[in-house]
Every structure is written in structure tokens, then in C-alpha cells.
Amino acid sequence: MVYDLIIIGGGPAGAAAAVYASRKRLQTLFITAEWGGQSVVSEKIYNWIGTTSLSGNELAENFKKHVLANAESGENKSSTLKIKEGEKVNAIEKNDAGFKVKTETSEEFLTKTILITSGSGRRKLVAKNADRLEHKGLTYCASCDGPLFSGMDVAVVGGGNAGFETAAQLLAYCKSVTLLNRSDTFRADEITVLKVLKNPKMKAIKNIDILEVKGDKFVEGIVYKEKATGKKMELKATGIFVEIGQIPNTGFAKEPDWDYF
Numbered sequence: 001m002v003y004d005l006i007i008i009g010g011g012p013a014g015a016a017a018a019v020y021a022s023r024k025r026l027q028t029l030f031i032t033a034e035w036g037g038q039s040v041v042s043e044k045i046y047n048w049i050g051t052t053s054l055s056g057n058e059l060a061e062n063f064k065k066h067v068l069a070n071a072e073s074g075e076n077k078s079s080t081l082k083i084k085e086g087e088k089v090n091a092i093e094k095n096d097a098g099f100k101v102k103t104e105t106s107e108e109f110l111t112k113t114i115l116i117t118s119g120s121g122r123r124k125l126v127a128k129n130a131d132r133l134e135h136k137g138l139t140y141c142a143s144c145d146g147p148l149f150s151g152m153d154v155a156v157v158g159g160g161n162a163g164f165e166t167a168a169q170l171l172a173y174c175k176s177v178t179l180l181n182r183s184d185t186f187r188a189d190e191i192t193v194l195k196v197l198k199n200p201k202m203k204a205i206k207n208i209d210i211l212e213v214k215g216d217k218f219v220e221g222i223v224y225k226e227k228a229t230g231k232k233m234e235l236k237a238t239g240i241f242v243e244i245g246q247i248p249n250t251g252f253a254k255e256p257d258w259d260y261f
């Protein structure tokens with residue numbers, strides 16, 4: 001069989017696409033490693049409109065219920081949507097029909113089109129204790145966790161637009177925000193940099209290497225080295241927000257003749 005569409009990924013984007021593909025009666029195969037996507041680990045999500053708060057697990061369950069209700073195995077017996085869950089795509093090849101999608105369990109599916117909604121992961125801070133103190137004061141999502149640090153001194157790692165926009169969010173309720181930047185120049189737009197740095201609660205430190213996150217049970221500070229002097233410094237902070245980029249989960253779609261995408 002040649003599908004009209006294969007959707008890869010069961011986060012918010014893939015789940016929404018699956019429901020719509022079913023409603024449009026496209027012969028669709030939905031393949032996901034897991035349901036829910038990145039925020040499945042969140043204790044509480046406060047900005048899912050229409051629901052005051054829910055956990056990442058509840059959100060994942062809701063996605064699953066909604067997609068399955070539109071699948072051939074669900075309420076809609078004439079549905080054109082098939083589901084493969086717990087399955088990871090590991091390669092895509094060009095084929096006469098369009099594409100061949102291969103999974104880690106060596107299954108192969110043919111399709112005319114592919115929608116890649118496999119999301120991304122955060123580039124992680126490489127420094128002593130950064131892993132151990134993740135979710136214990138060190139976080140990768142200000143819109144999720146920021147309000148928990150109200151009235152506190154916090155640090156933002158990263159001087160791109162994401163770093164400065166995170167700082168701008170945090171300035172609304174944190175006591176102070178210190179942005180730490182690896183190089184001597186900021187990658188963020190100048191207008192954003194100037195606006196954020198104008199705030200008297202804001203400070204930026206440039207040209208440093210982060211060495212260590214301090215803290216026993218929770219984050220207490222961050223240690224960095226000034227590149228110019230080699231001096232080791234410590235900044236007290238109860239929250240650290242890391243904004244050093246995203247890595248797309250698209251390794252399976254890398255082909256030498258990438259152009260056909």
C-alpha cells in the first residue's frame with residue numbers, strides 16, 4: 001500500500017496533524033516513538049488554552065485519546081488513519097512511489113508525502129552538576145518554570161534572542177536577572193539587547209566559560225571563568241535558565257541529495 005501521508009512524531013504538532021488528516025480522509029500512517037512530546041515531563045502546564053492546568057502526562061493521554069478516536073481502531077470505523085506507536089523512524093529514502101519510511105524494527109512503509117513533526121531537544125549546558133541539578137533550579141523553559149522563581153535572583157545562559165527574551169520575561173517578576181554570554185558580542189537583535197539591558201534589575205556578563213552549577217539539593221549559584229583574565233568567579237542564583245539552542249530530531253531525514261525535501 002502507498003499512503004497519502006506519513007506523520008512522524010506524536011507531540012502537539014503530530015497529534016493535531018493526525019486528527020486533521022483523518023478528517024480530510026487522507027490514507028495516513030501516524031508513527032510515534034512516544035505520545036505527548038517534550039512537555040510530557042512537566043508537572044504542570046498552565047498555558048494549554050481551555051484547561052487551567054494539567055500535567056505533561058495528562059496532556060499526552062489526551063493527545064492519545066483524541067488521535068485514537070479518529071483512527072480506524074477507534075470510534076470512527078471508516079477512518080483512514082492508522083497508528084504505529086512505540087516505533088521510531090530511523091531512515092527515509094526516495095522511492096518511485098514517493099518515499100520509503102523505515103523504522104527501527106525494520107518495518108518499511110511507502111508514502112506520497114511525509115510530515116516530519118519529530119520536534120527537537122534542547123542543547124544541554126555542559127558544565128559540572130548541570131545534569132544533576134536539572135529540574136532543581138536549572139531549567140530549559142522560562143514560560144513553563146519562570147513564575148516559580150518570582151522575587152529571586154536568577155541567571156540566564158545564552159546571548160541570542162531566546163536568551164534575551166527569556167530575560168525579558170523573568171524581569172517581570174524576578175529580583176534580578178544576570179545574563180551570561182560565551183562570546184564578547186551578543187547574537188540577539190540589537191534593539192532587543194538595548195531594551196532588556198535598560199532594565200535596572202538586569203546585568204550581562206560577556207566573554208566567559210561556564211564551569212559549574214553550584215548546589216546540593218537545589219541550585220545555589222553558577223561558577224564561570226572570565227576568558228580575558230582566566231579568573232574564576234561565582235554568581236549567586238537560585239534559578240538558571242539555559243537558552244543555548246535547539247537540536248532538531250531529524251537525523252533520520254539526512255540524505256546526500258537533501259534537495260528532494
Ligand SMILES: Cc1cc2nc3c(=O)[nH]c(=O)nc-3n(C[C@H](O)[C@H](O)[C@H](O)COP(=O)(O)OP(=O)(O)OC[C@H]3O[C@@H](n4cnc5c(N)ncnc54)[C@H](O)[C@@H]3O)c2cc1C
Nearest residue numbers: 009010011012013033034037038039088089118119120144
Ligand atoms: C520540560 C519542558 C516543559 C515544557 N513545558 C511547556 C509549557 O508548559 N507550555 C508550553 O507552551 N510549552 C512547553 N514546552 C515546549 C513544548 O513542549 C514544545 O514547544 C512542543 O512540545 C513542541 O511540539 P512538537 O510536536 O513540535 O514536538 P515534540 O513535542 O518535540 O514532539 C516530538 C514527537 O516526535 C516523536 N519522535 C521524535 N523522533 C522520532 C522518530 N525518529 N520516530 C518517531 N517519533 C519520533 C517524539 O517521541 C515526540 O512524540 C516545554 C518543553 C519542555 C522540554
